[in-house]
Amino acid sequence: MDIIEGVIGFIALLMVFRIFLTRSRARKLLYLCCLSFCISALIALYVKSPMGGIVAIIYFISSTLTSNAIAYTIEQVKDIE
Amino acid sequence: MVNIILLYLISLITSIVVALLLKVPILPKKKPIRFSFETSIVFPTPILALGIEAILRNLFGNYIYLAFIAGLFGALLSKYADKLFGEV
Amino acid sequence: MEILDIIKLIIAGIICWINFVLIDTYFGLPEKPGVLGAKTIGEKIKEIGGNLNGGYFMGNIVCSPDASAGTLLASIMNYLMGVKGGLIAALLVWIGNRLCADPGYAGTIGALTITLIIYLLHPIIGAKYFVGGMILAIFSIQGFEHKYASILLGKIAKKMNRGE
Numbered sequence: 001m002d003i004i005e006g007v008i009g010f011i012a013l014l015m016v017f018r019i020f021l022t023r024s025r026a027r028k029l030l031y032l033c034c035l036s037f038c039i040s041a042l043i044a045l046y047v048k049s050p051m052g053g054i055v056a057i058i059y060f061i062s063s064t065l066t067s068n069a070i071a072y073t074i075e076q077v078k079d080i081e
Numbered sequence: 082m083v084n085i086i087l088l089y090l091i092s093l094i095t096s097i098v099v100a101l102l103l104k105v106p107i108l109p110k111k112k113p114i115r116f117s118f119e120t121s122i123v124f125p126t127p128i129l130a131l132g133i134e135a136i137l138r139n140l141f142g143n144y145i146y147l148a149f150i151a152g153l154f155g156a157l158l159s160k161y162a163d164k165l166f167g168e169v
Numbered sequence: 170m171e172i173l174d175i176i177k178l179i180i181a182g183i184i185c186w187i188n189f190v191l192i193d194t195y196f197g198l199p200e201k202p203g204v205l206g207a208k209t210i211g212e213k214i215k216e217i218g219g220n221l222n223g224g225y226f227m228g229n230i231v232c233s234p235d236a237s238a239g240t241l242l243a244s245i246m247n248y249l250m251g252v253k254g255g256l257i258a259a260l261l262v263w264i265g266n267r268l269c270a271d272p273g274y275a276g277t278i279g280a281l282t283i284t285l286i287i288y289l290l291h292p293i294i295g296a297k298y299f300v301g302g303m304i305l306a307i308f309s310i311q312g313f314e315h316k317y318a319s320i321l322l323g324k325i326a327k328k329m330n331r332g333e
Contacts, residue, residue: 034311040242131259132260135257
């Protein structure tokens with residue numbers, strides 16, 4: 001295993017543990033964002049072809065769209081309560 | 082190398098000319114520019130044309146007419162971006 | 170050999186950090202929350218003792234692909250396809266920005282500047298190191314310690330006249 005994949009994988013594992021340990025829902029999103037950066041980089045580094053790059057871009061953009069929707073919902077729920 | 086730069090230049094100039102014909106503004110009217118959603122000739126048009134040209138060149142090869150098509154599509158996408166993606 | 174790799178990785182990380190923080194701050198991420206979700210995250214950061222403008226910055230990164238995403242995706246495509254990959258990444262990041270209701274200045278310009286930097290530096294530091302370096306840079310902001318990261322981002326925003 002190359003050193004770059006090692007570092008990225010270690011950071012991804014660390015982020016998974018921090019997502020479990022954080023209690024606040026809004027701050028979980030920040031760790032989740034870092035995790036999707038890591039997954040997107042790992043997809044591109046393991047699938048070494050132009051299609052892998054396109055898959056990494058589509059994955060990253062759709063994950064930010066999802067985070068956008070979740071953060072919006074948290075705000076709305078706060079208003080209702 | 083020179084050939085590839087020429088293709089990019091052709092798509093860039095085509096996109097700017099077509100955008101001028103479609104009456105896209107040169108700079109967004111609303112200030113400050115960094116929060117404005119309006120598309121203009123300076124900001125998204127050349128980048129869209131170069132990106133489409135790169136995709137077409139990777140898929141089909143180095144042809145001059147593909148560069149013209151890329152410039153045309155870049156300008157059209159920039160002109161109708163608001164209708165495609167919706168406001169805010 | 171291992172030591173040289175680590176030094177290259179850290180230098181690439183510092184270049185990526187400077188690139189995306191300066192571009193994001195210049196295009197006004199700390200000034201106001203672009204979408205409603207970013208406001209929630211900014212207020213939450215302020216609750217734990219951080220800076221509000223730094224919190225808006227971090228919330229905006231979560232809620233739409235900004236210069237941080239542009240830097241990562243452009244270095245991935247540069248690693249896989251060369252310079253034309255960087256141009257494709259800029260196009261796709263612009264489309265993603267528009268889908269997330271963002272004007273898209275920061276993301277595309279970040280992608281283009283990192284393409285230029287990688288093209289200039291590729292005899293010394295390969296594009297692969299920039300992918301790893303960007304992960305280190307985003308880890309230092311989003312994953313390490315939110316309070317101090319937001320205070321640092323708030324200071325940079327104040328120095329560049331973006332935010333109070």
